[in-house]
Amino acid sequence: SNLAENPAKNNIIKKQQTTVFTIGSNIMTVMEDGKSKQTTIDAKSFLSQGRTMIPVRYVAESLGMQVEWNKETQTVVLKDRENTVMIPIKTNKIIVGNQEYTSDVTPILKNGRTYLTISNIAKALRMRAGQDVKWDNKIKQVTIIKEVEVR
16 A cells, blocks of 8 residues: 555554553563554563663554664664654653653663663653553553554
């Protein structure tokens, strides 16, 4: 189809996608159209000082964003059609377009992966904690619900 080549906004089809991360598990579950797909990832979510740390790359990729690592500035760069998000890992800053947020937690670099709390990832991706991003303390699970572009 020639839909992909046409960048006109009104041709973009979006559908709801749910991504689930479980603390201590390296399985990421993505649900779309009632179908569930499990992917093994090389980064397990973990708790740090009572906060849920999840791997930024896999959250961003599951939401259709491109992920780059700028070695010189030690910054994770996330991009989609609308946003560029920069997360310099040695700081408490998250830069979304030309807006800067102060994170209450510094990203954690572990085994070559960058982890950030779910609330700060939600903020960076302009999502609402409690609505688009949910934490279930009983089963230690993060659920991310987002409208994503159909490719």
